[in-house]
Amino acid sequence: xxxxxxLLALLDAGAMTGYELAKQFDVSVAYLWHAPHSQIYxxxxxxxxxxxxxxxxxxxxxxxTKRAYSLTEAGARELARWVAELETAAPVRDPAxxxxxxxxxxxxxxxxxxxxxxxxxxxxxxxxWQQHISRLQRRDTPLIQRRLAQAPPQTHETVVxxxxxxxxxxxxxxxxxxxxxxxxxxxxxxxxxxxxxxxDEPTTLPRKLADQETAST
Amino acid sequence: xxxxxxLLALLDAGAMTGYELAKQFDVSVAYLWHAPHSQIYxxxxxxxxxxxxxxxxxxxxxxxTKRAYSLTEAGARELARWVAELETAAPVRDPAxxxxxxxxxxxxxxxxxxxxxxxxxxxxxxxxWQQHISRLQRRDTPLIQRRLAQAPPQTHETVVxxxxxxxxxxxxxxxxxxxxxxxxxxxxxxxxxxxxxxxDEPTTLPRKLADQETAST
DNA sequence: TTACTCATGTAAGTAGTTACATGATTCC
DNA sequence: GGAATCATGTAACTACTTACATGAGTAA
Numbered sequence: 001x002x003x004x005x006x007l008l009a010l011l012d013a014g015a016m017t018g019y020e021l022a023k024q025f026d027v028s029v030a031y032l033w034h035a036p037h038s039q040i041y042x043x044x045x046x047x048x049x050x051x052x053x054x055x056x057x058x059x060x061x062x063x064x065t066k067r068a069y070s071l072t073e074a075g076a077r078e079l080a081r082w083v084a085e086l087e088t089a090a091p092v093r094d095p096a097x098x099x100x101x102x103x104x105x106x107x108x109x110x111x112x113x114x115x116x117x118x119x120x121x122x123x124x125x126x127x128x129w130q131q132h133i134s135r136l137q138r139r140d141t142p143l144i145q146r147r148l149a150q151a152p153p154q155t156h157e158t159v160v161x162x163x164x165x166x167x168x169x170x171x172x173x174x175x176x177x178x179x180x181x182x183x184x185x186x187x188x189x190x191x192x193x194x195x196x197x198x199x200d201e202p203t204t205l206p207r208k209l210a211d212q213e214t215a216s217t
Numbered sequence: 218x219x220x221x222x223x224l225l226a227l228l229d230a231g232a233m234t235g236y237e238l239a240k241q242f243d244v245s246v247a248y249l250w251h252a253p254h255s256q257i258y259x260x261x262x263x264x265x266x267x268x269x270x271x272x273x274x275x276x277x278x279x280x281x282t283k284r285a286y287s288l289t290e291a292g293a294r295e296l297a298r299w300v301a302e303l304e305t306a307a308p309v310r311d312p313a314x315x316x317x318x319x320x321x322x323x324x325x326x327x328x329x330x331x332x333x334x335x336x337x338x339x340x341x342x343x344x345x346w347q348q349h350i351s352r353l354q355r356r357d358t359p360l361i362q363r364r365l366a367q368a369p370p371q372t373h374e375t376v377v378x379x380x381x382x383x384x385x386x387x388x389x390x391x392x393x394x395x396x397x398x399x400x401x402x403x404x405x406x407x408x409x410x411x412x413x414x415x416x417d418e419p420t421t422l423p424r425k426l427a428d429q430e431t432a433s434t
Numbered sequence: 435t436t437a438c439t440c441a442t443g444t445a446a447g448t449a450g451t452t453a454c455a456t457g458a459t460t461c462c
Numbered sequence: 463g464g465a466a467t468c469a470t471g472t473a474a475c476t477a478c479t480t481a482c483a484t485g486a487g488t489a490a
């Protein structure tokens with residue numbers, strides 16, 4: 001149930017509306033955890049009834065109101081509890097690698113398309129993360145500033161260091177993905193070179209279809 | 218909807234019961250995709266009504282029967298279609314990295330515990346995958362043998378190479394995770410050295426709790 | 435007045451988890 | 463006779479996705 005704890009952690013930096021929280025999931029927590037507003041609003045209500053957060057109704061303009069949430073003591077305790085607790089690692093379930101296991105059902109060109117897409121995606125992620133790292137190091141995101149403003153100065157190094165380390169891990173992971181995709185592209189070249197098949201024909205069809213082709217030939 | 222396609226791919230190697238399929242998710246597809254039997258049986262029924270697979274009822278012992286499923290032509294086409302299709306990458310959502318971002322709410326010792334756990338988990342995964350790679354290279358899993366028996370000999374190199382490449386990618390990724398956890402351990406040592414805090418006290422508490430502590434001191 | 439951002443929701447559906455449940459067969 | 467394995471389900475729940483829905487405030 002990490003959405004809940006991501007929200008608690010954000011709210012520890014200061015009171016926010018659901019809308020503002022949702023935006024943090026696009027920019028700052030950005031590319032570390034994702035959640036759409038349709039998931040956030042109900043979760044905030046649940047956390048409120050659970051006593052983890054409390055809302056203050058603020059006016060906006062003439063008629064409107066908005067609800068700014070902040071941590072309660074129970075919420076702060078729950079946040080600390082969660083950080084201490086070990087996660088039981090989630091079972092592997094990676095669609096890209098699963099599919100890569102069956103590329104023989106497609107052509108060499110299709111395999112290339114997949115690897116290129118994979119490489120491009122992870123390159124882009126890498127850049128986002130790297131950018132975020134330098135912003136953290138310069139301490140110039142609104143969130144890190146709010147957070148450091150509340151913590152004793154001698155803790156700032158540690159606060160920033162943990163965040164930088166996490167994002168660096170994501171960068172390294174992305175680098176591994178890019179390297180994997182590039183080795184994949186070389187592999188396809190090598191396999192193509194060793195085989196007589198045209199580059200746009202499947203290496204081998206699923207059995208039921210292969211039987212058919214044979215029958216019709 | 219990758220469970221469905223994992224099942225189709227397994228069934229292309231030959232007819233299997235739900236029970237046998239479930240076991241493949243523990244051994245061979247092992248550590249690449251996970252699914253419990255409670256998810257598999259209903260999915261098989263759905264695929265059957267969708268015409269992607271068909272069941273043959275086989276006797277077992279005196280009284281019992283079991284249902285062995287095999288691909289239909291539509292199922293084989295769906296498998297080929299899925300392999301050709303590009304996945305839209307899932308948004309990042311990693312509980313371990315999310316938590317690592319907030320280690321300052323815990324003690325140095327707690328951070329160490331998390332990094333050690335992370336390292337151990339990914340080391341273990343690495344070993345499983347490496348073992349599977351050598352089995353694939355020796356072509357000595359039941360599944361790869363069934364699969365190769367059905368494919369033309371000149372395609373065998375490609376079939377095995379794609380699978381090996383996928384598992385190698387997982388090994389490399391795990392290696393990156395282990396390295397990250399180890400750098401994390403060094404980081405904690407460094408931070409501890411630079412700080413006056415005892416190793417079993419949080420660096421900084423969530424604000425609501427910090428306020429309290431200050432008040433009571 | 436039009437478009438954009440702020441702001442908050444609901445509803446239907448999919449995927450996956452955890453627990454409960456049952457019964458046959460096989461091996462010791 | 464008991465334990466392990468084979469075999470197949472259901473039910474309740476949680477997390478997440480996608481689409482629908484509404485309205486206020488603000489700047490061109």
